[in-house]
Amino acid sequence: xxxxxxxxxxxxxxxxxxxxxxxxxxxxxxxxxxxxxxxxxxxxxxxxxxxxxxxxxxxxxxxxxxxxxxxxxxxxxxxxxxxxxxxxxxxxxxxxxxxxxxxxxxxxxxxxxxxxxxxxxxxxxxxxxxxxxxxxxxxxxxxxxxxxxxxxxx
Numbered sequence: 001x002x003x004x005x006x007x008x009x010x011x012x013x014x015x016x017x018x019x020x021x022x023x024x025x026x027x028x029x030x031x032x033x034x035x036x037x038x039x040x041x042x043x044x045x046x047x048x049x050x051x052x053x054x055x056x057x058x059x060x061x062x063x064x065x066x067x068x069x070x071x072x073x074x075x076x077x078x079x080x081x082x083x084x085x086x087x088x089x090x091x092x093x094x095x096x097x098x099x100x101x102x103x104x105x106x107x108x109x110x111x112x113x114x115x116x117x118x119x120x121x122x123x124x125x126x127x128x129x130x131x132x133x134x135x136x137x138x139x140x141x142x143x144x145x146x147x148x149x150x151x152x153x154x
Contacts, residue, residue: 003027003034003095004070006049010040011066019079020067026086032095039066053078071096 005027007020027034039046053064054075069076076082076095085094089108092099099105 001071001097003032003076003097004037004072005034006037006039006045006068006070007066008040009038016066023067023069023079023082026082026091030091032097069095 005020005023007024008016011017011020024034024036037045037049039049049066049068050064052070052073052075053068057075057078058064064078067079067082069078069082074096077085082091082094085091089104092103092105099109
């Protein structure tokens with residue numbers, strides 16, 4: 001799986017340049033394999049990016065600005081969603097990649113799985129207790145019916 005970052009190498013906007021540098025720098029720091037695809041010098045890249053950004057994610061003018069991030073053909077998001085994922089320590093999930101062992105994201109996933117397992121086993125215990133209580137109630141009713149039947153026989 002290769003992460004594709006669509007960017008404009010000859011952008012006149014300093015805001016876009018900063019956002020692109022932020023994304024690329026963070027991916028490099030995480031040692032995530034990625035490919036930079038220039039939309040300023042390559043019409044094919046520009047058209048592919050524009051066609052593959054989901055309609056609901058496009059700005060009101062319909063033209064998405066770089067950087068746009070994909071995992072192969074799957075759209076991950078733009079700079080704002082990348083930034084939110086970075087703030088939430090969820091970049092690997094954002095990119096559709098498994099977190100490396102020992103990372104905060106991996107630890108959070110393990111913690112969530114452990115909580116789910118504990119909750120599941122707790123629910124099973126409660127269910128077993130309910131079944132035992134029901135069996136006990138049925139046995140008590142049978143015992144009461146037997147006693148009543150014996151009393152009537154006397």
